[in-house]
Amino acid sequence: MESNGKFEPVTTDVTTHWEDIFCERCSAMSSSIIREILKFTQMPDVISFAGGLPAPELFPVREFEEACVHVLRTAGQQALQYSPTEGFMPLKEALAERMQKYHVPCEPQNILLTNGSQQALDLIGRIFIGKGDTIITGKPTYLGALQAFKVYEPRIIGIPVDNEGMQVEALEDVLKKEKPKFIYVLPNFHNPKGVTLTFQRRVNLVKTAATYGIPIIEDDPYGELRFEGEDITPIITLHKENVLYLSTFSKILAPGIRLGWVVAPQKIIKKLVQAKQATDLHTSTFIQMITHDIVKRGILKAHAKEIRKVYGERRHIMTDSMEEHFPKEVKWTKPEGGLFMWVEMPQEVDAWDLLDEATKEKVAFVPGSVFFPDETGRNTMRLNFSNARPDLIREGIKRLGRVLTRKLTS
Ligand SMILES: Cc1ncc(COP(=O)(O)O)c(C=O)c1O
Incomplete structure (x- = not known):
């Protein structure tokens, strides 16, 4: 019988078990943990150094x-x-x-x-x-x-x-x-x-x-x-x-x-x-x-020049703030370009525990272990310096410094 546009949905007692139908390869697929962290960073007042996001205010x-x-x-x-x-x-x-x-x-x-x-x-x-x-x-x-x-x-x-x-x-x-x-x-x-x-x-x-x-x-x-x-x-x-x-x-x-x-x-x-x-x-x-x-x-050329300038400034603001607020046992890279820097903490600090503490202070980063094929590197984290504006970079690093100091002195 042809549908005339009005029909009843089919109902049966049988339910499709989709998990059984996914092929073996699907078990190797996972959602990015960064996307999960980014959900938290959408909340108001959260300062995020987690995503790899460019500065949106510069988009042409x-x-x-x-x-x-x-x-x-x-x-x-x-x-x-x-x-x-x-x-x-x-x-x-x-x-x-x-x-x-x-x-x-x-x-x-x-x-x-x-x-x-x-x-x-x-x-x-x-x-x-x-x-x-x-x-x-x-x-x-x-x-x-x-x-x-x-x-x-x-x-x-x-x-x-x-x-x-x-x-x-x-x-x-x-x-x-x-x-x-x-x-x-x-x-x-x-x-x-x-x-x-x-x-x-x-x-x-x-x-x-x-x-x-x-x-x-x-x-x-x-x-x-x-x-x-x-x-x-x-x-x-x-x-x-x-x-x-x-x-x-x-x-x-x-x-x-x-x-x-x-x-x-x-x-x-x-x-x-x-x-x-x-x-x-x-x-x-x-x-x-x-x-x-x-x-x-020629817009691309001019735009790239502008973002290099802004990201360079933000990188400096971030490293200067880290010098001021991070405990001396903590080390970081000083990139000459790009979007990210890397922080290494003493071995006993687990960045996932630190993230729990940091979320209470409304600041976010990505624990470094997600970037290791063997999931080692638990005492590391990645910080993005391109996305947040200078005042937020200063405030976010201050908050992170507080969390780190508490962790290292507890
Ligand atoms: C090293 C590296 N490769 C590839 C990509 C993916 O970039 P695209 O937005 O072009 O897919 C990224 C994005 O962050 C990246 O960092």
């Missing part, structure tokens, strides 16, 4: 509005249509030009536009990781990468990260015994540690990886956010045949547009394109065209 909202209107008026039909998986060609050309200025050797055909770098991480997992395959990451490393890769059920070997980035010297011993699918590295202003891989270590990394025939994934969302010191040659520039380079508009423009890109040898781009096609056909045509308009009008 008016420029986006102008770009939207311009794209719709001049190429509205194209902007609302399906488009190639590889990405909008004029944006790829503009990106190739930008990348070349940044000394990354690439042509438009080496670029794939993605739905943020996060999608690139998933696609990389999809094409390279089979169940039980070994991969190498830093220890700690970006939580979202762990989440993306873990879906494909790899065995993760973590290489320690110190103040000069990943301890590349430790790689050789691992590679003598293991044949990982890739080495995942954060070269600039590491998330969560804020540290930068030195030039010498980049060279050593490239040499070691090439000796053992292991590709490198260079994830670089923060490279253009250097507010002090000198840029260091990207890893891909040292050996473009063996490196996949990832970057994103999230931190230099706005994360809500969900637009990132991969630079890789064409053979890899082709496989990533197939994987992306199966996932979402292509990244939003409209968003790519708007972003191209913004890049073409």
